[in-house]
Protein backbone atom coordinates (compact mmCIF):
# COMPACT_ATOMS: atom_id res chain seq x y z
CA UNK A 479 0.00 0.00 0.00
CA UNK A 480 1.39 3.41 -0.98
CA UNK A 481 0.92 6.45 1.24
CA UNK A 482 2.21 10.00 1.22
CA UNK A 483 2.24 12.50 4.09
CA UNK A 484 1.58 16.15 3.34
CA UNK A 485 1.92 17.83 6.72
CA UNK A 486 -1.04 16.60 8.79
CA UNK A 487 -2.70 14.96 5.75
CA UNK A 488 -2.19 11.33 4.69
CA UNK A 489 -2.93 10.23 1.12
CA UNK A 490 -3.33 6.50 0.36
CA UNK A 491 -3.59 4.83 -3.04
CA UNK A 492 -6.01 1.93 -3.55
CA UNK A 493 -5.58 0.25 -6.94
CA UNK A 494 -8.45 -1.16 -8.98
CA UNK A 495 -6.61 -2.05 -12.23
CA UNK A 496 -3.10 -1.80 -13.67
CA UNK A 497 -2.16 -2.31 -17.32
CA UNK A 498 0.97 -2.30 -19.47
CA UNK A 499 0.42 -1.50 -23.13
CA UNK A 500 -2.92 -1.21 -24.87
CA UNK A 501 -2.94 2.53 -24.14
CA UNK A 502 -2.95 3.76 -27.75
CA UNK A 503 -6.73 4.17 -27.63
CA UNK A 504 -6.23 7.01 -25.17
CA UNK A 505 -2.79 8.42 -26.16
CA UNK A 506 -2.36 7.70 -29.90
CA UNK A 507 0.73 9.94 -30.27
CA UNK A 508 2.66 8.00 -27.62
CA UNK A 509 4.06 5.28 -29.88
CA UNK A 510 6.57 2.81 -28.40
CA UNK A 511 9.22 4.20 -30.79
CA UNK A 512 8.84 7.76 -29.50
CA UNK A 513 8.39 6.73 -25.86
CA UNK A 514 11.56 4.62 -25.86
CA UNK A 515 13.53 7.85 -26.36
CA UNK A 516 12.20 9.08 -22.97
CA UNK A 517 14.49 6.86 -20.92
CA UNK A 518 13.54 8.51 -17.61
CA UNK A 519 10.13 6.80 -17.87
CA UNK A 520 11.78 3.38 -17.38
CA UNK A 521 11.03 1.24 -15.41
CA UNK A 522 8.12 2.82 -13.51
CA UNK A 523 6.05 4.33 -16.30
CA UNK A 524 6.93 2.14 -19.29
CA UNK A 525 8.58 -1.21 -19.99
CA UNK A 526 11.76 -1.82 -22.01
CA UNK A 527 9.70 -2.01 -25.21
CA UNK A 528 8.26 1.48 -24.71
CA UNK A 529 4.82 0.21 -23.74
CA UNK A 530 3.15 2.55 -21.27
CA UNK A 531 2.13 1.45 -17.78
CA UNK A 532 -1.08 2.91 -16.41
CA UNK A 533 -3.29 2.45 -13.38
CA UNK A 534 -6.86 3.03 -12.29
CA UNK A 535 -6.84 3.84 -8.58
CA UNK A 536 -8.56 5.89 -5.93
CA UNK A 537 -6.74 8.30 -3.63
CA UNK A 538 -7.91 8.47 -0.02
CA UNK A 539 -7.19 11.81 1.62
CA UNK A 540 -7.32 11.89 5.43
CA UNK A 541 -7.21 15.32 7.03
CA UNK A 542 -7.65 16.06 10.76
CA UNK A 543 -11.38 16.52 10.08
CA UNK A 544 -12.28 14.64 6.88
CA UNK A 545 -12.06 11.24 5.19
CA UNK A 546 -12.13 11.90 1.46
CA UNK A 547 -11.99 9.63 -1.57
CA UNK A 548 -10.82 11.30 -4.78
CA UNK A 549 -12.26 9.56 -7.86
CA UNK A 550 -14.05 6.24 -7.56
CA UNK A 551 -12.61 4.21 -10.45
CA UNK A 552 -14.74 1.87 -12.59
CA UNK A 553 -16.92 -0.07 -10.18
CA UNK A 554 -18.21 -3.64 -10.26
CA UNK A 555 -21.14 -4.97 -12.31
CA UNK A 556 -21.28 -1.99 -14.69
CA UNK A 557 -22.47 -2.54 -18.28
CA UNK A 558 -22.39 -0.64 -21.56
CA UNK A 559 -18.75 0.45 -21.19
CA UNK A 560 -16.87 0.92 -24.48
CA UNK A 561 -13.68 -0.72 -23.18
CA UNK A 562 -14.65 -4.41 -23.09
CA UNK A 563 -12.60 -5.20 -19.96
CA UNK A 564 -14.46 -2.54 -18.00
CA UNK A 565 -17.81 -4.34 -18.19
CA UNK A 566 -19.06 -6.55 -15.38
CA UNK A 567 -15.93 -6.19 -13.25
CA UNK A 568 -15.94 -8.32 -10.09
CA UNK A 569 -12.88 -6.88 -8.38
CA UNK A 570 -12.01 -6.74 -4.67
CA UNK A 571 -11.85 -2.91 -4.55
CA UNK A 572 -14.24 -2.49 -1.61
CA UNK A 573 -12.50 -5.22 0.40
CA UNK A 574 -9.15 -3.59 -0.37
CA UNK A 575 -10.51 -0.25 0.84
CA UNK A 576 -11.79 -1.81 4.08
CA UNK A 577 -8.57 -3.72 4.65
CA UNK A 578 -6.64 -0.48 4.30
CA UNK A 579 -8.82 1.03 7.03
CA UNK A 580 -11.39 2.78 4.87
CA UNK A 581 -14.71 1.05 5.46
CA UNK A 582 -17.06 2.59 2.90
CA UNK A 583 -19.42 3.88 5.61
CA UNK A 584 -16.53 5.87 7.13
CA UNK A 585 -15.99 8.05 4.06
CA UNK A 586 -17.54 11.51 4.52
CA UNK A 587 -16.58 13.13 1.21
CA UNK A 588 -16.35 11.90 -2.39
CA UNK A 589 -14.63 14.20 -4.89
CA UNK A 590 -15.09 13.52 -8.61
CA UNK A 591 -12.43 15.37 -10.61
CA UNK A 592 -14.75 14.89 -13.59
CA UNK A 593 -17.59 12.57 -14.53
CA UNK A 594 -15.91 10.11 -16.92
CA UNK A 595 -16.51 6.39 -16.64
CA UNK A 596 -13.33 5.57 -14.68
CA UNK A 597 -13.82 8.32 -12.07
CA UNK A 598 -17.39 7.74 -10.87
CA UNK A 599 -17.87 3.96 -11.02
CA UNK A 600 -17.79 3.16 -7.32
CA UNK A 601 -20.13 6.04 -6.54
CA UNK A 602 -22.71 3.25 -6.77
CA UNK A 603 -22.92 -0.50 -6.30
CA UNK A 604 -25.53 -3.03 -7.38
CA UNK A 605 -27.86 -4.24 -4.63
CA UNK A 606 -31.02 -6.22 -5.44
CA UNK A 607 -30.94 -5.01 -9.03
CA UNK A 608 -30.63 -1.33 -8.10
CA UNK A 609 -27.71 1.11 -8.10
CA UNK A 610 -27.31 2.41 -4.57
CA UNK A 611 -24.69 4.79 -3.12
CA UNK A 612 -21.52 2.95 -2.08
CA UNK A 613 -20.59 5.73 0.34
CA UNK A 614 -23.95 6.43 2.04
CA UNK A 615 -22.52 8.88 4.60
CA UNK A 616 -20.59 11.02 2.12
CA UNK A 617 -21.31 14.29 0.41
CA UNK A 618 -20.40 13.80 -3.26
CA UNK A 619 -18.75 16.92 -4.68
CA UNK A 620 -19.15 17.38 -8.41
CA UNK A 621 -18.37 20.46 -10.44
CA UNK A 622 -21.54 22.28 -11.44
CA UNK A 623 -20.27 22.94 -14.98
CA UNK A 624 -19.20 19.32 -15.32
CA UNK A 625 -22.48 17.98 -13.98
CA UNK A 626 -24.65 20.15 -16.22
CA UNK A 627 -22.62 19.24 -19.30
CA UNK A 628 -23.04 15.48 -18.81
CA UNK A 629 -26.64 15.76 -17.61
CA UNK A 630 -27.56 17.41 -20.90
CA UNK A 631 -25.43 15.08 -23.03
CA UNK A 632 -27.27 12.84 -25.48
CA UNK A 633 -24.62 11.96 -28.06
CA UNK A 634 -22.07 9.89 -26.16
CA UNK A 635 -24.00 6.74 -25.40
CA UNK A 636 -21.47 5.40 -22.93
CA UNK A 637 -21.54 8.59 -20.89
CA UNK A 638 -25.35 8.65 -20.91
CA UNK A 639 -25.21 5.18 -19.36
CA UNK A 640 -22.49 6.22 -16.89
CA UNK A 641 -24.53 9.23 -15.78
CA UNK A 642 -27.60 7.04 -15.27
CA UNK A 643 -25.92 4.29 -13.22
CA UNK A 644 -23.20 6.23 -11.33
CA UNK A 645 -24.29 9.87 -11.00
CA UNK A 646 -28.09 10.07 -11.06
CA UNK A 647 -28.57 7.66 -8.11
CA UNK A 648 -26.35 9.94 -5.99
CA UNK A 649 -28.48 12.95 -6.88
CA UNK A 650 -31.68 11.04 -6.15
CA UNK A 651 -30.31 9.99 -2.74
CA UNK A 652 -29.70 13.66 -1.92
CA UNK A 653 -25.96 13.09 -1.54
CA UNK A 654 -24.63 15.41 -4.29
CA UNK A 655 -23.24 18.92 -3.92
CA UNK A 656 -22.63 20.88 -7.10
CA UNK A 657 -19.61 23.10 -6.52
CA UNK A 658 -17.46 25.70 -8.25
CA UNK A 659 -14.20 24.62 -9.90
CA UNK A 660 -12.21 26.42 -7.18
CA UNK A 661 -14.26 25.12 -4.24
CA UNK A 662 -12.54 24.85 -0.85
CA UNK A 663 -13.39 21.50 0.74
CA UNK A 664 -11.67 22.04 4.10
CA UNK A 665 -8.62 23.85 5.49
CA UNK A 666 -6.19 21.52 3.70
CA UNK A 667 -8.07 20.55 0.53
CA UNK A 668 -9.36 22.63 -2.37
CA UNK A 669 -10.28 22.18 -6.01
CA UNK A 670 -8.25 23.76 -8.81
CA UNK A 671 -9.70 24.20 -12.31
CA UNK A 672 -7.61 22.29 -14.87
CA UNK A 673 -9.87 22.59 -17.88
CA UNK A 674 -9.69 20.96 -21.30
CA UNK A 675 -10.01 17.26 -20.62
CA UNK A 676 -13.66 17.95 -19.83
CA UNK A 677 -15.58 21.25 -19.61
CA UNK A 678 -15.43 21.40 -15.79
CA UNK A 679 -12.38 19.30 -14.97
CA UNK A 680 -10.65 19.94 -11.63
CA UNK A 681 -7.52 18.78 -9.85
CA UNK A 682 -7.25 18.57 -6.06
CA UNK A 683 -4.73 20.62 -4.11
CA UNK A 684 -3.63 19.48 -0.65
CA UNK A 685 -1.67 21.87 1.56
CA UNK A 686 -0.59 21.47 5.15
CA UNK A 687 2.29 22.84 7.23
CA UNK A 688 4.07 24.29 4.23
CA UNK A 689 3.83 21.07 2.18
CA UNK A 690 1.78 20.76 -0.99
CA UNK A 691 0.49 18.04 -3.31
CA UNK A 692 -1.61 18.19 -6.47
CA UNK A 693 -3.80 15.23 -7.43
CA UNK A 694 -4.02 15.46 -11.20
CA UNK A 695 -7.30 13.94 -12.27
CA UNK A 696 -7.02 13.55 -16.05
CA UNK A 697 -5.51 16.86 -17.18
CA UNK A 698 -2.75 14.43 -18.04
CA UNK A 699 -3.00 10.64 -18.17
CA UNK A 700 0.64 9.62 -18.23
CA UNK A 701 4.03 11.21 -17.41
CA UNK A 702 4.96 11.06 -21.13
CA UNK A 703 2.73 14.11 -21.52
CA UNK A 704 5.21 16.05 -19.38
CA UNK A 705 7.81 15.52 -22.09
CA UNK A 706 5.19 16.21 -24.78
CA UNK A 707 2.39 18.39 -23.36
CA UNK A 708 0.84 18.57 -26.84
CA UNK A 709 0.10 14.82 -26.77
CA UNK A 710 -3.58 15.26 -25.97
CA UNK A 711 -5.76 12.33 -25.02
CA UNK A 712 -8.31 11.16 -27.58
CA UNK A 713 -11.04 11.91 -25.06
CA UNK A 714 -9.86 15.46 -24.27
CA UNK A 715 -12.90 17.65 -24.89
CA UNK A 716 -10.77 20.62 -26.04
CA UNK A 717 -7.24 19.51 -26.98
CA UNK A 718 -5.86 23.05 -27.31
CA UNK A 719 -7.16 23.92 -23.86
CA UNK A 720 -5.90 20.69 -22.28
CA UNK A 721 -2.45 21.32 -23.80
CA UNK A 722 -2.49 24.87 -22.42
CA UNK A 723 -3.47 23.52 -19.00
CA UNK A 724 -0.62 20.99 -19.01
CA UNK A 725 1.93 23.66 -19.98
CA UNK A 726 0.61 26.09 -17.35
CA UNK A 727 0.60 23.59 -14.49
CA UNK A 728 4.02 22.13 -15.30
CA UNK A 729 5.53 25.61 -15.61
CA UNK A 730 4.09 26.54 -12.21
CA UNK A 731 5.29 23.36 -10.49
CA UNK A 732 8.70 22.97 -12.14
CA UNK A 733 11.47 23.10 -9.59
CA UNK A 734 9.05 23.31 -6.67
CA UNK A 735 8.66 20.78 -3.86
CA UNK A 736 5.00 20.18 -4.75
CA UNK A 737 4.26 16.48 -5.07
CA UNK A 738 2.36 15.69 -8.29
CA UNK A 739 0.18 12.62 -7.67
CA UNK A 740 -1.13 11.11 -10.88
CA UNK A 741 -4.63 9.69 -11.03
CA UNK A 742 -3.50 7.19 -13.70
CA UNK A 743 0.25 7.05 -12.98
CA UNK A 744 1.51 3.52 -12.31
CA UNK A 745 4.22 2.39 -9.90
CA UNK A 746 5.40 5.20 -7.62
CA UNK A 747 2.46 7.33 -8.90
CA UNK A 748 3.90 10.57 -7.50
CA UNK A 749 6.91 12.76 -8.08
CA UNK A 750 8.26 16.24 -8.60
CA UNK A 751 8.15 18.22 -11.82
CA UNK A 752 11.55 19.20 -13.16
CA UNK A 753 12.39 21.11 -16.31
CA UNK A 754 13.98 19.16 -19.19
CA UNK A 755 14.91 21.45 -22.09
CA UNK A 756 11.68 23.17 -23.12
CA UNK A 757 9.55 20.44 -21.52
CA UNK A 758 9.45 18.50 -18.25
CA UNK A 759 10.13 15.20 -16.47
CA UNK A 760 8.57 13.54 -13.46
CA UNK A 761 11.18 12.63 -10.86
CA UNK A 762 9.66 9.91 -8.70
Ligand SMILES: [Zn+2]
Pocket residue numbers: 594596597696742
Ligand atom coordinates in the same frame (compact mmCIF):
# COMPACT_ATOMS: atom_id res chain seq x y z
ZN1 LIG B 1 -9.48 8.67 -16.30
